[in-house]
Amino acid sequence: MKQLTVLITGASEGLGKSFAIESAKRGLGLVLVSLPNSGLEHLANYLRVNFNCKVFYIEIDLTKNNAATEIFEKLKARKIKVNVLINNAGLGNWSWFEDKSIDFYRTQIDLNITNTVLLTRLFLNHIDKNAISYILNVGSLGGHFIVPKKQVYGATKSFIGYFTRCLQLELSGSNVHISLLSPGGMNTKPELLIMNNELKGFAKATILEADYVAKTAIDGMLKGKKEIIPGFANRFLLLLDKIIPGFLKEIIIRRKLKSILTA
Amino acid sequence: MEAVANKYLRVLVTGASGFIGRKLSFALAEMGYDVIAFCRDIKHPFLINHRNIQFVKGDVLDPVSLERAMEGCYQVYHTAAMAKMWCKNEQDFYNVNVTGTRNVLDCALKLGVERVVHTSTCGVWGPTLNLPVSENDPRAVGFPISYERTKYLAELEVKEFVKKGLEVVIVNPSRVYGDGPITDSNTVSKMVTGYINGTWHFIPGDGKAIANYAFVDDVVDGHIAAMQNGRNGERYILGGTDVSFNGFFNTLKQLTGKQRILYRIPVSIIKAYSLLESVKSRLFNAAPFFLPEFADRLKYNQQYSSNKAIAELNYRITPFTVGLEKTINHFKPD
Numbered sequence: 174m175k176q177l178t179v180l181i182t183g184a185s186e187g188l189g190k191s192f193a194i195e196s197a198k199r200g201l202g203l204v205l206v207s208l209p210n211s212g213l214e215h216l217a218n219y220l221r222v223n224f225n226c227k228v229f230y231i232e233i234d235l236t237k238n239n240a241a242t243e244i245f246e247k248l249k250a251r252k253i254k255v256n257v258l259i260n261n262a263g264l265g266n267w268s269w270f271e272d273k274s275i276d277f278y279r280t281q282i283d284l285n286i287t288n289t290v291l292l293t294r295l296f297l298n299h300i301d302k303n304a305i306s307y308i309l310n311v312g313s314l315g316g317h318f319i320v321p322k323k324q325v326y327g328a329t330k331s332f333i334g335y336f337t338r339c340l341q342l343e344l345s346g347s348n349v350h351i352s353l354l355s356p357g358g359m360n361t362k363p364e365l366l367i368m369n370n371e372l373k374g375f376a377k378a379t380i381l382e383a384d385y386v387a388k389t390a391i392d393g394m395l396k397g398k399k400e401i402i403p404g405f406a407n408r409f410l411l412l413l414d415k416i417i418p419g420f421l422k423e424i425i426i427r428r429k430l431k432s433i434l435t436a
Numbered sequence: 437m438e439a440v441a442n443k444y445l446r447v448l449v450t451g452a453s454g455f456i457g458r459k460l461s462f463a464l465a466e467m468g469y470d471v472i473a474f475c476r477d478i479k480h481p482f483l484i485n486h487r488n489i490q491f492v493k494g495d496v497l498d499p500v501s502l503e504r505a506m507e508g509c510y511q512v513y514h515t516a517a518m519a520k521m522w523c524k525n526e527q528d529f530y531n532v533n534v535t536g537t538r539n540v541l542d543c544a545l546k547l548g549v550e551r552v553v554h555t556s557t558c559g560v561w562g563p564t565l566n567l568p569v570s571e572n573d574p575r576a577v578g579f580p581i582s583y584e585r586t587k588y589l590a591e592l593e594v595k596e597f598v599k600k601g602l603e604v605v606i607v608n609p610s611r612v613y614g615d616g617p618i619t620d621s622n623t624v625s626k627m628v629t630g631y632i633n634g635t636w637h638f639i640p641g642d643g644k645a646i647a648n649y650a651f652v653d654d655v656v657d658g659h660i661a662a663m664q665n666g667r668n669g670e671r672y673i674l675g676g677t678d679v680s681f682n683g684f685f686n687t688l689k690q691l692t693g694k695q696r697i698l699y700r701i702p703v704s705i706i707k708a709y710s711l712l713e714s715v716k717s718r719l720f721n722a723a724p725f726f727l728p729e730f731a732d733r734l735k736y737n738q739q740y741s742s743n744k745a746i747a748e749l750n751y752r753i754t755p756f757t758v759g760l761e762k763t764i765n766h767f768k769p770d
Contacts, residue, residue: 194574219573360585370585382577384578
């Protein structure tokens with residue numbers, strides 16, 4: 174098989190970092206993209222010396238108007254060909270709608286939606302359509318449910334879900350495999366490490382480590398899976414969602430919301 | 437000379453009854469420092485008496501007691517931590533390691549302490565994927581182990597205080613061994629005494645998993661060197677020698693002259709057993725012998741490079757056989 178080279182956005186921390194390590198372990202070439210001063214250089218060096226792989230990194234703010242164009246121009250100038258795209262960069266929130274500013278929402282939508290669409294569009298121009306290539310879009314299990322305090326985030330992830338499924342239809346029969354990753358909660362950012370650890374029982378079982386999610390996701394992507402949901406508890410949750418009638422779910426969510434509102 | 441130079445300089449050591457803290461207090465006292473040994477129990481059997489050591493009762497979770505003890509200290513060594521594998525109350529890890537550290541640093545900033553050395557751990561990096569880990573390397577796996585997670589969060593607290601203007605140097609010891617009390621957090625002493633007494637019977641997995649063993653005296657010297665020469669806000673790995681379980685027990689065999697039959701137990705069996713232990717600890721709130729997150733770790737190497745400390749702090753590593761021999765002699769009945 175041809176050498177695979179993967180472009181990973183948001184590669185410096187969290188799930189993105191785990192994607193980078195997992196890809197390096199498998200001997201893929203790497204192009205890491207993240208914000209300036211996010212420690213990409215150290216990560217790149219670590220991967221080069223530990224796994225003897227080729228690593229190129231680009232420090233850029235993905236919400237910039239022409240970020241996607243700039244990335245592919247840089248690759249062209251360096252004569253680097255990528256054939257795997259992992260649209261991982263994203264911005265989450267856990268807050269009431271009125272608690273965040275319009276700048277926050279603009280950044281969130283630009284990063285989660287616009288950037289994913291534009292990178293995917295340019296990636297399809299960049300690849301050799303006669304060889305196999307892969308796209309992995311990071312959605313969220315939250316994209317399947319209506320979760321209060323995740324109003325914009327959940328909506329952007331629903332967008333990613335629709336976008337990915339639609340492209341799967343459009344690109345069926347081609348050499349481009351496109352997968353949707355719908356992970357539940359993960360132990361990534363410091364505040365999540367604290368919050369997730371306070372969970373109990375089933376809720377705790379839905380929380381996964383990023384290295385496990387990255388491994389499962391890349392396995393699934395290479396197999397051409399349409400949607401990847403890591404973790405048994407999360408798959409179970411989605412099954413429940415499909416079999417429980419709508420009005421019951423409404424009641425459950427409202428009761429849950431009530432307890433949050435009165436807390 | 438040094439004893440005169442340091443005389444009357446008052447320093448605080450938190451966790452003074454701990455494996456590192458007690459020897460650090462003693463070493464500083466020998467150098468002529470006026471040591472305030474901060475601990476929850478001033479009658480603790482592990483404390484070492486010295487005319488330059490003054491035991492002060494207190495708790496890192498009690499800011500008032502901290503402030504009283506830290507008054508007039510010009511340097512602080514923060515070695516206190518919850519370093520056990522398991523706690524009855526899981527929240528203790530966060531409280532002691534994160535809130536406790538925040539309290540110590542808060543107090544130091546308020547009282548104008550010149551410098552703090554914060555004792556972290558190589559556990560903030562966890563397992564090695566290929567080459568020995570050095571300070572700038574990322575953590576490759578998640579944080580299922582509470583001790584590692586909370587010590588990582590404690591380092592983030594340190595970074596916040598460095599931004600606020602407090603001088604703090606972080607040291608990251610690896611698996612510390614040496615003469616000293618046998619405690620819950622000291623697995624090496626358990627293996628050594630168990631081997632000597634013939635009560636230790638197993639080697640995990642194929643015995644090839646490598647860990648890094650740091651001799652306690654080196655780690656103590658590394659703390660003092662970090663206070664003197666470490667760069668503000670930097671981290672320094674204070675490690676030792678990379679040794680596999682097989683190598684560890686072979687060295688023990690040679691040094692003690694005792695031949696013991698050790699059974700190699702597959703990691704999968706250890707994992708299965710640890711799952712039972714985990715259920716037991718959850719149902720009865722009783723201390724488990726082993727936990728699944730530690731069983732998973734047995735599949736990995738944990739190798740760390742001390743090159744930065746060697747270059748910048750003149751850190752020295754005692755050869756493993758020398759350090760282990762001292763440890764064995766300490767436990768041998770006279």
